Amino acid sequence: IKTIAPLKDDLPCIACTPRLCSFVHALKQDVSPHHVGMQRGERLECFTGSCMKFWTVVRGTAAICTMLRDGRRQIIALSGAGSVVCGLLADGNTPHWLEALEPSEICEIDFTPLAAELARDAAFMRTMTDMMHDQLVQTSQHLVTLGRLDSTERVIFFLGRLAIQSVRQPNSGPAVHLPMSREDIADYLGLNAETVSRILTKLRKSGLITFLNRSEYVVPDMTKLERRLPLPLQQGNSQVMGQFADGKPDDTMVQA
């Protein structure tokens, strides 16, 4: 755990899309964001109660997980680099946590001491709304996936979405990196690990997916992939509250 110098040349807070850091500086208070390194399987548990902690995935991949009494695990959402998770997401009944699926780096900001002040900050609340909205859209789509797609469609959808996100990354080659184990994929898709494995070999043999190794693949024909799905792979650009902020007061606070 080390306190971060907000704008270093390696991986600055630019990765953090909602720019939470800007509120830290704006308020001139010692809400210290700090980076945490996490190994695969490590967890951050702060989903109880009302803590206003935020975790931005700077590097790696993390998952919002929950577990039932008998040990069944469900991955509710995946958080790739740049996405922000907030501690308010849990329901307080079943245990929730943020788990690194591969070696990751998380930037943690705890706004709790400033909560009352930020509740009166329209720009901050707009950011919160946007974050919640993005998460909600993602979760809703995932819900449809679990409710109405069969196992093969789920895996195809998962691989396709991952591939699309991958090409948007700046330093990506043609290969897509699979950031998680078969069991993690299964827990994300509501399947079990063996089924995922079987489907992956089926997709490999059918030529829809080409695997370079166990954790890297290429989609030779994205159109063909999409034809196997009853819903589009491309994500529409979600427009939210941010668009209504005419003056854009946040931008004035961004450093550099």
Place this chain on the structure above:
Amino acid sequence: IKTIAPLKDDLPCIACTPRLCSFVHALKQDVSPHHVGMQRGERLECFTGSCMKFWTVVRGTAAICTMLRDGRRQIIALSGAGSVVCGLLADGNTPHWLEALEPSEICEIDFTPLAAELARDAAFMRTMTDMMHDQLVQTSQHLVTLGRLDSTERVIFFLGRLAIQSVRQPNSGPAVHLPMSREDIADYLGLNAETVSRILTKLRKSGLITFLNRSEYVVPDMTKLERRLPLPLQQGNSQVMGQFADGKPDDTMVQA
């Protein structure tokens, strides 16, 4: 479609938990909330783009629905009396709509003309955040249901949650009203109608559920019901941004 007098004696906006009406009056503008009656199956479609419409279910039950290319339907969330749905929830890819599952009355407010102004209103944005948060918690739990519960557990969970919500209603007797058809339940739980029917008769024969008729039932022993589930039925009280608002400026705006 009739414009509503905000505080009538029959079913006033008190039912609207987030009290959206208060923002209408605060801004002294003609954002006219009006009530819409809906028959079973009727739809409100405004999930495209960025309209800032809100629908509060005043009476009845509505569902946020989506449909895949081949006609598979998924009910993402149920909206009972008092809950608010907002047009921002859709992802823009697949069609989304709000559908009445039984004869319902919806209060519609379109804040679009005031969007820019409201974006600078911290109290309004806090309300938005709270709404999004509530929806997100609900959707996440639903997602776990679809991902990790088998069909019987899903139905039990559904009936149990409905029963708990029912006793909180003011005018409820011991019987729980089932506000939707078997097919609607199936589309909510990711099953098909026949399976739902089979499970209901199984639960009836096992004595877990007593049916008064096709749409009313009693849970003789809620504890026994909960023992069949790997997760608690009771919903923890979610605490969100509202708690941080010290002065509670909204309350001063409430009429009466």
Place this chain on the structure above:
DNA sequence: CGGCGAGTTGAGGACGCTCAAATGAAGTGG
């Protein structure tokens, strides 16, 4: 080389879906 964990593959079975028919409930018109 041996051990370990992740992944793959196979056999068998349970669960949930499809298709089809029967039953029930509610409304309409004679």
Place this chain on the structure above:
DNA sequence: CCACTTCATTTGAGCGTCCTCAACTCGCCG
């Protein structure tokens, strides 16, 4: 009040999908 229509629901038979359990392979590291 009763035939008749219509639609939702129930029930049954058969089957496909996905899970469970188990054996086996592969890659990695000591």
